[in-house]
Amino acid sequence: MATPCLRSRADRVIDAAIARAFAAPYNPWRQLGALTSLALAITVASGIVAYALYDTSISGAYQSGLRLQNDPSYFGVLLRGLHRYGADAFMLLMILHLLREFLRSHYRGPRWYSWLSGVPLIWLGWLAGLTGLWLLWDSRALHSVMATAEWLQALPLVDEGLVRNFLASGALNDRFFSLVMFLHIGVPLFLIGGLWAHLQRIHLPAVWPRRAAGVGLLLTLGVVSLLAPAQSLGMADPHFVPKAISLDWFFQLPHVLTDSLSGAGTWAVAGGLTLLCASLPWLDRGRRKPAPARVELIHCNGCSRCAADCPFGAIRMVPRTDGGMHAQQAAVDDELCVACGICVGACPSSTPFRRIEDLVSGIELPEQPIGRLRQTLREVLKSRAPGSMVLVCRCRHSPGGSQAPDPSMLSIEVECLGMLPPSFLDFALRQGLAGAVLAGCEGGNCEFRLGDRWTLDRIAGRRAPRLRRNVARERIISLARQDDEASIRNAVDELLRHPMHDQPGDAR
């Protein structure tokens, strides 16, 4: 079992605290990516409506903002609030999403792509929001435009004249406004394109949160919109600087840096952080990469279940190369495979009931051959009375507590619970084990995204390979948290206390 590093411990502490409030499928910490895209969608949708009500001339822009915030029907207030706070929530959720993936080291191995493609989304999201604040053309917008110009002027090729466009009342024109409007619409389009690219290596990405979680976000934003209506400040006046200005810190923090550090300093901080973030997959590679899954052609019948279940789209079905009677075969792209073993659990050839001496599946993790699992089971059971032992299958990635050797537990460890073919449970019970305890990541918290879902679906008979219908389901206890040694102990005792009704007779 991997000893958890400080970061993954932090992730677990946060997750566990939130799990106390939200049942597994609704835990927002486990769907931050999806909540981020929902916040983006809320912002875009409210923005489209607001655009219809917005006047893009210099004099009209400020009035447009006021009209919405003073709308007696509160429609404008809500609309402005959803747009503004939706954007703020987007930034916050995106940073939390990044934080969670960072805590879980999800930039290592094949995940470098998802991580790296996320980095430009931060800049795009930030720019989209910043230009939105400019469109209000109040004193905050003017300050922001000037501060941004001062920041840009620190770049070698941008001349110091940029800021001149905003210094005098008459200097500004409607062309500038059209440019800002163009950016404010164009950048989010790039953002959506970037999001598409971000999800390219994720099979069945959870783009939208669970409905209850989504409604929760929408309601929360609605409540903030009404309790703290988003408001314009005084009209932009190049010849007056207010004593203090209210900033949207989610977008305008760099202005404060520019003020206190200089433009070059802000570039150093922002550029440095971006570079650090982008190069993290190469700075911290972690332990050596585990060997990717390998297709064993003679055992592959081309059923494509592995391809359907692989969480990272690492398996493609290709035309048969060995002249076998099946039309297709599985092919693993080593660059995409994180070695989770979920494909092994999906393969019909993984069943331990096969009569071959050395069990080999159609697809295998070279470091954890499935045959070894059957071997262990057989050997242990040779010396044990039926009903005196429980199979405890643990996921290697949900670090557990200390685990003393225990004669009543037959402990096995897999990369992911999704690696355990359901037929193994059937096999274990028929071999005389009193039951099985599955201990892994809690719903929605699977290290490999889909392992928990496929495991439960296969056992419930909703997804192939299905657990045989008449296997006693009450003999299988799924424990979400495997670090909970006491619960595992209880579950094992429970299974041992109540012997099975129909004893497995013939299996041995």
Add this chain to the structure above:
Amino acid sequence: MPESGTRPLPFPARVALQCLVLGGFAAFIGVFSAKPAYPLRGENDAIVKLSFTHAAQLQHPCRERNAEELKKLAPNMRTQLDCPRQRAVVRFEMEMDGKPAYRLELPPGGLRKDGPATVYRRAMVAAGTHRIAARLSDKPSGEFNHSKEAVVDLKPGQVLLVDFIPAEGGFIFTKE
């Protein structure tokens, strides 16, 4: 199949914790969307912004090429006058209430040093009446050939813009 896992808290405590999480999220957004306010100046400060962009005179006067020099040039380049494009440095000085505020030498912009010199500075001053004197040289000799002096009264928060536009008569001080 029996399932277990983190047991959520009992009903009232769970709802309270949910409210705490969502409320905390809402409060975080609501607050940092506008607060804390960022101070831009002191109670009694006014602002002086200096900004102009100006192309100085050419650094070297045009001169006639002699016959030998002309011969060395490609036929299509043989013009009588040789006018190096490099411009002079703009010298700028400003005094406020008799004390020097800026003393700048602004090199011409552009890769060939043939573009305008540009400057942007901003500074806080105490609100009230100030005598401001600005002078500028755009000649190769560095001799000041433009100047303006004025007494301005600045209210707290008011921005005085010191600009230089020769077509509009040289220095321009604007306050509104």
